[in-house]
Amino acid sequence: MKTDLFPEHIRPHLIPKPKGELYYQCLGCGAQHSVEKLLYVCPECNAVLMIHNRHQEELHKLSGTLWQQIFDYRKMLKIPALKGIYRYHEFIGPILPLESILYLGEGHTPQIEASEFLQEKVGIRFFYKNDGQNPSASFKDRGMASALSSIKYLIDQKLVSDVIAVCASTGDTSAAAALYASYLGPLIKSAVLLPHKKVTAQQLSQPLGSGARVFEIPGVFDDCMKVVEQLSTRYPVALLNSKNAWRILGQESYSYEIAQDFDWDMTHKAVVVPIGNAGNISAVMNGFLKFFKAGIIDRLPKIIGVQSEHADPVYQYYLEPDKARRVFTPVDTRPSVAQAAMIGNPVSMPRVVAIAEEYNQASGQNNVFFVQVTEQAIMDWQLTANQNGHIACTQGGECLAGLVKAKAMGLIALNETVVLDATAHAIKFSEFQDLYFKNRIPRPYHIVPDPERVNLPELVSPENPDLIPSQEKRLEKSEFAQFVQEISEKIAQKMDLTPVDP
Numbered sequence: 001m002k003t004d005l006f007p008e009h010i011r012p013h014l015i016p017k018p019k020g021e022l023y024y025q026c027l028g029c030g031a032q033h034s035v036e037k038l039l040y041v042c043p044e045c046n047a048v049l050m051i052h053n054r055h056q057e058e059l060h061k062l063s064g065t066l067w068q069q070i071f072d073y074r075k076m077l078k079i080p081a082l083k084g085i086y087r088y089h090e091f092i093g094p095i096l097p098l099e100s101i102l103y104l105g106e107g108h109t110p111q112i113e114a115s116e117f118l119q120e121k122v123g124i125r126f127f128y129k130n131d132g133q134n135p136s137a138s139f140k141d142r143g144m145a146s147a148l149s150s151i152k153y154l155i156d157q158k159l160v161s162d163v164i165a166v167c168a169s170t171g172d173t174s175a176a177a178a179l180y181a182s183y184l185g186p187l188i189k190s191a192v193l194l195p196h197k198k199v200t201a202q203q204l205s206q207p208l209g210s211g212a213r214v215f216e217i218p219g220v221f222d223d224c225m226k227v228v229e230q231l232s233t234r235y236p237v238a239l240l241n242s243k244n245a246w247r248i249l250g251q252e253s254y255s256y257e258i259a260q261d262f263d264w265d266m267t268h269k270a271v272v273v274p275i276g277n278a279g280n281i282s283a284v285m286n287g288f289l290k291f292f293k294a295g296i297i298d299r300l301p302k303i304i305g306v307q308s309e310h311a312d313p314v315y316q317y318y319l320e321p322d323k324a325r326r327v328f329t330p331v332d333t334r335p336s337v338a339q340a341a342m343i344g345n346p347v348s349m350p351r352v353v354a355i356a357e358e359y360n361q362a363s364g365q366n367n368v369f370f371v372q373v374t375e376q377a378i379m380d381w382q383l384t385a386n387q388n389g390h391i392a393c394t395q396g397g398e399c400l401a402g403l404v405k406a407k408a409m410g411l412i413a414l415n416e417t418v419v420l421d422a423t424a425h426a427i428k429f430s431e432f433q434d435l436y437f438k439n440r441i442p443r444p445y446h447i448v449p450d451p452e453r454v455n456l457p458e459l460v461s462p463e464n465p466d467l468i469p470s471q472e473k474r475l476e477k478s479e480f481a482q483f484v485q486e487i488s489e490k491i492a493q494k495m496d497l498t499p500v501d502p
């Protein structure tokens with residue numbers, strides 16, 4: 001819609017101008033640092049950072065209702081920079097001019113109500129929000145759109161040049177980083193570090209296809225992360241891991257979209273998020289908090305973080321009910337089909353602790369919970385979801401397993417509506433589905449395929465090998481008719497079909 005057709009009270013707010021003043025806030029010593037340079041940890045104490053807006057209160061001067069209208073009307077704009085996560089510009093990267101914003105189609109992923117059968121089976125109303133429908137097929141694109149836009153801004157302002165972007169990844173970060181960096185080529189070059197044999201073939205093909213330098217490192221993700229941290233402290237490189245606080249800002253859009261999709265009514269809602277490096281759950285909580293403080297939503301949804309029992313440091317931390325006695329201890333991970341979340345020492349742990357505390361306080365009650373699920377439950381629920389019309393990855397399966405667990409534990413009430421984060425597309429993780437169906441899941445995963453869920457292709461061939469059509473040897477007309485006849489009869493038999501009367 002053309003700008004002059006929008007209601008008069010919306011027009012001044014429709015197209016955002018750069019505003020506000022962002023700064024890095026250290027979660028360790030509390031020091032503040034300028035966002036005008038690339039920074040990933042506090043130079044004084046090495047702790048992780050969050051980005052805040054010094055003028056956030058300014059945003060609270062508009063009523064929550066007006067913000068809702070602004071975001072609803074912005075849906076009608078055709079300006080690329082405002083079509084993705086920056087529909088919520090003022091809450092994500094208010095200092096960025098629209099020219100610096102990168103848009104590759106990320107965000108506004110569909111929130112799909114679970115099939116009737118599946119909802120009955122689980123016994124609660126729930127949705128999958130399919131973040132696998134982002135350009136590189138995972139939610140990491142939200143954070144990358146934000147991180148790369150911030151780098152583009154620094155380049156445009158001539159504050160940095162010849163950027164070399166690096167990240168460690170359980171697969172999806174590198175796919176997203178390589179995609180967004182290659183769009184800005186030749187301004188940026190990217191290199192990704194992956195744990196050797198710990199990402200799927202699809203995930204490995206993504207950064208290779210985008211032209212990034214790909215380094216495979218023996219070990220697990222946590223080991224790669226240490227190397228990348230060393231690189232980013234010793235050399236002038238831009239770190240694209242979720243240590244980068246811009247990633248968190250971008251991923252907050254997930255919550256903004258949920259709020260908008262429910263027409264801003266967050267009463268009796270819960271959101272389930274799988275936890276790996278814990279950047280995403282930090283962002284999801286922070287997003288809802290920001291909208292709550294601005295009066296855009298008047299209720300904070302319940303948050304349920306899920307971890308596999310093979311990689312559960314956050315769950316373990318919160319097992320201790322007494323806040324004062326909680327101690328964070330990294331765990332050694334064991335093989336997990338939720339491989340993108342297979343992290344024993346999450347870099348965003350300090351963020352989770354700080355934000356969950358604030359979230360509970362703002363909610364006036366405990367509103368953030370953590371559950372642990374088995375590898376078996378992850379696989380079984382992922383397959384069940386997908387056999388009922390969804391496209392969940394293994395981490396999406398982990399969310400559904402987490403919902404079932406949370407409900408059994410009484411953490412979810414029957415009148416609540418739940419949104420599950422399907423963090424990536426099913427096809428990225430089809431290797432695990434394959435292993436399950438072929439009964440070849442290695443023992444350390446502790447998964448036994450349920451025959452009811454197994455699905456394998458059946459080859460249907462003619463009895464006479466001379467009747468097999470091939471590109472080299474075409475069949476005679478009568479032979480081919482025989483082939484068609486025989487194959488269709490065999491399939492009809494397998495499917496228990498009876499012929500219709502002529």
Ligand SMILES: *Cc1c(COP(=O)(O)O)cnc(C)c1O
Pocket residue numbers: 138139140172173242274275276277278279280281340341393395423424
């Ligand atoms: C990265 C990732 C996660 C874990 O998110 P964190 O922010 O690391 O906690 C979960 N699922 C998928 C598909 C991912 O790519």
Ligand SMILES: [Zn+2]
Pocket residue numbers: 026027028029030031042043044045046047
């Ligand atoms: Zn510090």
